[in-house]
Amino acid sequence: MKTFQDLEKVIDNEKELKIFLITAMNEYIASAEYKWAQIAEDYDKQQNTTIMGYQKWLYTVSGNKTPDIYSANHKLASNYYNRFNIQENQYLLGNGVTFNNEETKDKLGTKKYAFDTMLQKLGKLALTHKKAYGFWNKDHINVFSMLEFYPFLDEENGAIMAGIRFWQIDKDKPLRITFYEMDGYTQYIKHKDDAELQVLVEKTPYILDIASTEHDGEEVYNGRNYEGFPIVPLWGNQDHVCKIQAWRSKIDAYDLISSGFCNDVDEAVLYWTISNAGGMEKEDLADFLHQLKTLKVATTDDDTKIDAHTVDIPVTARETYLRLLEKNLYKDAMALDTEAIAEGNTVATAIRAAYEPLNAKTDDYEYCVIEFIQEILSLAGIEDEPSFKRSTVVNQSEETQMVLSAAQYLDDETILKKLPFISSDEVQSILEKRLEEESDRFGQLDNNPNEGEE
Numbered sequence: 001m002k003t004f005q006d007l008e009k010v011i012d013n014e015k016e017l018k019i020f021l022i023t024a025m026n027e028y029i030a031s032a033e034y035k036w037a038q039i040a041e042d043y044d045k046q047q048n049t050t051i052m053g054y055q056k057w058l059y060t061v062s063g064n065k066t067p068d069i070y071s072a073n074h075k076l077a078s079n080y081y082n083r084f085n086i087q088e089n090q091y092l093l094g095n096g097v098t099f100n101n102e103e104t105k106d107k108l109g110t111k112k113y114a115f116d117t118m119l120q121k122l123g124k125l126a127l128t129h130k131k132a133y134g135f136w137n138k139d140h141i142n143v144f145s146m147l148e149f150y151p152f153l154d155e156e157n158g159a160i161m162a163g164i165r166f167w168q169i170d171k172d173k174p175l176r177i178t179f180y181e182m183d184g185y186t187q188y189i190k191h192k193d194d195a196e197l198q199v200l201v202e203k204t205p206y207i208l209d210i211a212s213t214e215h216d217g218e219e220v221y222n223g224r225n226y227e228g229f230p231i232v233p234l235w236g237n238q239d240h241v242c243k244i245q246a247w248r249s250k251i252d253a254y255d256l257i258s259s260g261f262c263n264d265v266d267e268a269v270l271y272w273t274i275s276n277a278g279g280m281e282k283e284d285l286a287d288f289l290h291q292l293k294t295l296k297v298a299t300t301d302d303d304t305k306i307d308a309h310t311v312d313i314p315v316t317a318r319e320t321y322l323r324l325l326e327k328n329l330y331k332d333a334m335a336l337d338t339e340a341i342a343e344g345n346t347v348a349t350a351i352r353a354a355y356e357p358l359n360a361k362t363d364d365y366e367y368c369v370i371e372f373i374q375e376i377l378s379l380a381g382i383e384d385e386p387s388f389k390r391s392t393v394v395n396q397s398e399e400t401q402m403v404l405s406a407a408q409y410l411d412d413e414t415i416l417k418k419l420p421f422i423s424s425d426e427v428q429s430i431l432e433k434r435l436e437e438e439s440d441r442f443g444q445l446d447n448n449p450n451e452g453e454e
Contacts, residue, residue: 094391109140
């Protein structure tokens with residue numbers, strides 16, 4: 001794989017640089033890391049590669065293998081990978097990020113680039129592929145996935161010193177590459193018939209200061225860059241691994257058993273017997289079965305009898321094993337099975353116990369998110385600390401009673417943060433309204449000093 005030190009050797013030669021960027025992109029696309037990320041993407045979109053590529057085969061009397069296009073071949077892909085990643089991401093980020101300073105979040109993005117929205121998109125990609133990249137673009141972040149961005153790492157400390165983002169709508173459409181460096185970015189394009197990359201936009205600083213006048217309109221009068229590299233990785237876990245590598249075998253087993261079960265139900269007749277046909281050769285039997293599969297009818301002599309036989313499908317065994325696989329999937333993924341707490345009025349202690357595996361896994365993820373946010377805050381020149389309120393299923397009445405029973409030992413802000421039906425973003429506004437109400441009440445007492453006297 002190409003590194004920053006490799007890049008430095010060609011950076012001053014435009015022709016060699018263009019070749020280098022294409023080579024680096026192609027090597028990355030051919031790498032095991034990229035292929036695992038693509039497999040993870042397929043499973044996330046419920047296009048599970050193993051079951052979708054599964055093919056039944058028939059063997060002729062001569063031993064040749066041929067695709068079985070006659071028997072049922074249903075392909076049922078489960079959605080466990082997507083479900084587990086969404087659950088973890090929304091558990092941590094579903095209520096957004098809370099900062100000590102209310103103005104911080106607005107400085108990190110508004111409207112369609114709202115920080116909470118972009119962070120959720122980034123987090124989902126990071127959990128799916130193992131990492132994703134946030135590009136600090138002056139006043140908001142843009143999201144790059146592993147499948148479109150390749151970083152050039154420093155061989156000495158592993159820091160990202162440069163990188164390329166690449167995309168192409170189709171093979172016969174233009175290839176676009178944006179080359180990011182410490183001091184700006186250059187945009188390239190390569191059409192189908194081009195021999196090499198062509199410069200689409202010359203190197204541009206990351207921060208452009210623009211002046212607007214009635215006579216000249218908008219004009220760039222200054223360009224600046226950041227103190228560090230503006231593209232920051234968000235890891236989905238501290239082990240830096242793609243989780244589909246660990247979960248894939250169990251997901252595949254579930255899909256194959258589920259699909260096989262469906263195929264058996266679809267094909268109720270499992271085998272045939274033909275009486276008074278001892279003279280039939282194997283080729284004749286194969287031709288007979290072919291007619292049944294295709295035409296659904298077969299002709300016989302007067303004294304020949306055909307009987308269809310069915311076997312009881314092992315329903316109980318398959319259902320039991322599917323439930324066992326599902327249980328093991330949730331266990332391995334440290335995910336929350338909501339069905340376990342959905343029935344009945346489950347007490348708060350049981351709910352908290354069910355959440356413990358998910359809490360442990362999300363703690364690991366939270367450290368990665370905090371590291372990412374701190375890097376973005378540093379690039380933006382903001383001093384603050386992020387915090388999160390996790391989205392949990394709770395017995396609200398029981399949780400509320402517990403908080404209120406300890407209210408005499410807690411301050412107002414802590415009480416509000418602990419109440420399960422109040423989000424983190426609402427706490428500050430509630431405190432401010434209470435302060436205004438108290439100020440108004442004391443103001444009324446000052447204006448009527450005799451109030452309360454007899």
